[in-house]
Amino acid sequence: MEFEEIRRSIEELAEIPAADLKSRPEAGDVFRAFKGLLNSGRARSAEKKDGRWQANAWVKQGILVGMKLGVLQESSIPLRGGNDWTFVDKDTYPVRRFGAGDGVRVVPGGSSVRDGAYLAPSVVMMPPAYVNVGAYVDEGTMIDSHALVGSCAQVGRNVHLSAASQIGGVLEPVGAVPVVVEDDVMIGGNCGIYEGTVVRSRAVIGTGVILNASTPVYDLVNGEIIRKNGDGPLTIPEGAVVVAGSRKAKGDFAAEHGLAIYTPLIVKYRDEKTDSATALESALR
Structure with missing residues (x-):
């Protein structure tokens, strides 16, 4: 067809x-x-x-x-001692298999890719990690341990998804743009990128940063507040370096108790020093 x-x-x-x-x-x-x-x-x-x-x-x-x-189907992986590791899922979406000729490295240790996801040649998955149906992961990207690429998420070239980073998926509604991470982005450990957020190329998302549709991002360099714009997604600018910060909570009670709210901050834009600190080691590939 x-x-x-x-x-x-x-x-x-x-x-x-x-x-x-x-x-x-x-x-x-x-x-x-x-x-x-x-x-x-x-x-x-x-x-x-x-x-x-x-x-x-x-x-x-x-x-x-x-x-x-699909109909529910049981599958299993034999384990030593006779107890199989069993799974149940729709038979239309089994675990995807790769061969050496595909150029994708899925390192042993519990990772899986659901059928219907695309991993380009030279992608590396460290265990355990998971890529869901509809996801697209482009060349040279590293998916580190305990990282998730959600359904329909779009990940560009030479991206590093550090350990325990979560790239959320958006399958429904069908007209909603999924999470997008463009080329040459560094996502730090324990980050969460959700609800259709777009991270432009060469951005650096520092450890522990959470980005979603309801989170304003404060750009300290340009003196701006970046928000989700109407029907458009929250968009992190190209080359932005985002770290986890805080701002004072409003109200007398918050002031009395010294309370603050989590807030992502753009503290700089990418430069040569940032490039050297976030460079991917080509020997790992």
């Missing part, structure tokens, strides 16, 4: 209730062709057009079609 034919078919199938969808003999063939586009990186849940990230609703619809078509 050609790309546009798959797209049109997915949009049609998305309107059919789950009970009726399973009785359509062509539905399974369309979905398998669609999942092939996801696994190859040809279909993405969001793309940058005219400088703005836009959701591809039909791709999210296709993922949901797979959910409707």
